[in-house]
Each structure stands twice: as structure tokens, then as C-alpha cells.
Amino acid sequence: MNIDWENLGFEFSSTKSNIRFSYHDGEWSEGKLYNSDEITLSVASNCLHYGQAAFEGLKAFCCKDGKVRVFRPEENARRLNVSAEYLMMPKFPEEKFIEAVKTIVQDNIDYVPPYGTGGSLYIRPVLIGTTAQIGISPAKDYELIIMVSPVGPYYKGGIKPVNAMILDHLDRAAPQGTGHIKVAGNYAASLYPTNIAKKGGCHVTLFLDAKSHDFIDEFGSSNFAAITPDGKYVTPQSSTVLPSITNKSLMQIAEDLGIEVDRRQVHRSELETFAEVGAVGTAVVITPVGKIVHGEKVYEYGDTIGPVLKKLYDEMTGIQYGEIPDRHHWMLEV
Numbered sequence: 001m002n003i004d005w006e007n008l009g010f011e012f013s014s015t016k017s018n019i020r021f022s023y024h025d026g027e028w029s030e031g032k033l034y035n036s037d038e039i040t041l042s043v044a045s046n047c048l049h050y051g052q053a054a055f056e057g058l059k060a061f062c063c064k065d066g067k068v069r070v071f072r073p074e075e076n077a078r079r080l081n082v083s084a085e086y087l088m089m090p091k092f093p094e095e096k097f098i099e100a101v102k103t104i105v106q107d108n109i110d111y112v113p114p115y116g117t118g119g120s121l122y123i124r125p126v127l128i129g130t131t132a133q134i135g136i137s138p139a140k141d142y143e144l145i146i147m148v149s150p151v152g153p154y155y156k157g158g159i160k161p162v163n164a165m166i167l168d169h170l171d172r173a174a175p176q177g178t179g180h181i182k183v184a185g186n187y188a189a190s191l192y193p194t195n196i197a198k199k200g201g202c203h204v205t206l207f208l209d210a211k212s213h214d215f216i217d218e219f220g221s222s223n224f225a226a227i228t229p230d231g232k233y234v235t236p237q238s239s240t241v242l243p244s245i246t247n248k249s250l251m252q253i254a255e256d257l258g259i260e261v262d263r264r265q266v267h268r269s270e271l272e273t274f275a276e277v278g279a280v281g282t283a284v285v286i287t288p289v290g291k292i293v294h295g296e297k298v299y300e301y302g303d304t305i306g307p308v309l310k311k312l313y314d315e316m317t318g319i320q321y322g323e324i325p326d327r328h329h330w331m332l333e334v
């Protein structure tokens, strides 16, 4: 094992193990640890053809006191079951999910980036329909696999701003088109617009609501948050954005710090008025957005993280790395 902890990006690297549960005849099996990254599937597996698959993402941190803790796993357990319900997949018991997260982090404890490196162990549960079938109907058999990978910042350059592009002329599905769920295959639909954004010098896409194209939804892999000139935290209220656990936590932290939270429809014309804009999520944490390109229009927010987002970033990562008291009991020790 030879890991360059300081220079990790958001890439998959193989670890000691993953944990797998199988669902047959209406019951989930006990978890089994596998040292191989490979799985055997029928060529006719439902998840391959029809995308009956959902995933989650959460992180474990090596804290200042040397202990390893996971950030709010019960929220991911709950949200996975929302995805399962929408996709006609069996729910996975929440307590079993949390136990499995603990087991897989313990078994891969050597892969948790040390305190001070800024890294974390990304935990990726994926629930897939495995029945061999060609008719469109829910699978009868499923696997829940939880894999882990040590990661650093999602966008290279740490908390340096990224650029975003709105492509509302494109009638292409976005991840958030399915609202409250994380559909594994669905993210592939965001690759095409993101590729156009990248060619235009932007790192990410910012999606507007699919109906009117007037209101801001979210970025391709994170929620949208903005700070108004008078210091309010604004984030879209929309039924077609993923309910981000990071955003929910930031809204709580903002309130704790006396920052007013305004969760409401956000009209695209307001992009002109914001003092700071950030992409918020597990993988991206809070990544400042320097520029948003919408056709001929360019909205600029500066080339460093703004003071309010920085304050929220420090507070959030301070809790995650055990530097600030965990006043809301978000961290689960493994």
C-alpha cells in the first residue's frame, strides 16, 4: 500500500474489501466481505439494461483525536430507501446499512486518509437489480454493495472556484430530473451537457427547472447555494433537486452562526445579484463557483471563496474532522 495522501483526487482506487448483501425470495442475506473489486452478473441483468440501480455517497474522516467517524450515515440509509421505493427495489433496513458502513470502514481503516491531509474515505453504496430478464419489470433479485475509496478534492485545486454553464437549449435529462432519488444510470444523461460545458471552459453544468427554465435547480453533482449581498444563505426549494445531506447540514450550521437561511424558488435573474455562489455536496463539500455562463451572459463571483461560504466551509469541515464540537451528533464513530 503506497498512497500519496496529500495528492489524492476524486478517483477510485482499490482497497482491501467491499461488503455485499444479496436479496432473494424476499429476504436480505447477511453481509459478506469480498477482497475482489469484480462481480459476476448475468448478461441479462436488469440493472445493465434498464438501469434499475441506485447509489449513495458518504464519507468517513480521520478526526483530530485519531478516531474515525462517518458523517450522518442514517441520512444516506433513509435516502437510499427513498430511491429504492421509486425504483421498485426492496428497502434495505437502515440499522443494517449503518452496521455495514461501520464494518466496511473498520475493515478498510488503513485506507482512511490521515488527519491533516484533507482527505477522507468515500463510501459508495450501490443497489442493483440482478435478475436475468428481458421484459421490463422490477427484478426479483438484488445486491447491495458498499465499496470504499480514499479521496481528496472532487475538483483539483481544493477550494479554488470552478466555472458553471447553463445549457437550457439542450433538451437532455439531468440527474436531478428524477427528483428525490439517486438513480445510478441517470447520471450518464448528464455526461453530454457536461461535455459541452467543459468545451466552453466550464467544469460543471447548472440545471434550470425542466418546465419553465426560469428557476435554478442544481449543479450536475451537487446542490446550488448562494449568499446575498446582505449575507443570507439562499438555496432552491424544488421538487426536482436531490435533497442534499450537505446542504441540509449547511442550512443548520448557517442558522447556528446566525446566518439567515432562505430556501425558496430562485429565479435565474437573481444570478446577477448574488455575492457568492457555491456547489455543495458530499463529494464537492463547498466548492466556490467563480463564473456562471448562460449563453452570452456571464455572471462573475470572484476568484477565491467568499467570506460567508468560507465560514460555513470551516465550520462544516471542522465538525467532520473533530476540530469543532459535534453539537448536532452528526458523526458516528466506527
Ligand code: PLP
Pocket (backbone or CB within 6 Å): 057, 175, 176, 218, 219, 220, 221, 222, 223, 241, 242, 243, 244, 245, 246, 247, 280, 281, 282, 283
Ligand atoms: N445533487 C446531486 C445531483 C448529487 O449527485 C449530489 C451528490 O451526491 C448532491 C446534490 C449532494 O448531495 P449530498 O450532499 O447528500 O452528497
Ligand code: COI
Pocket (backbone or CB within 6 Å): 056, 057, 058, 187, 221, 222, 281, 282, 283, 284
Ligand atoms: C456525492 O457527492 O457523493 C455524489 O454522489 C456526487 C457524484 C460524484 C455523483
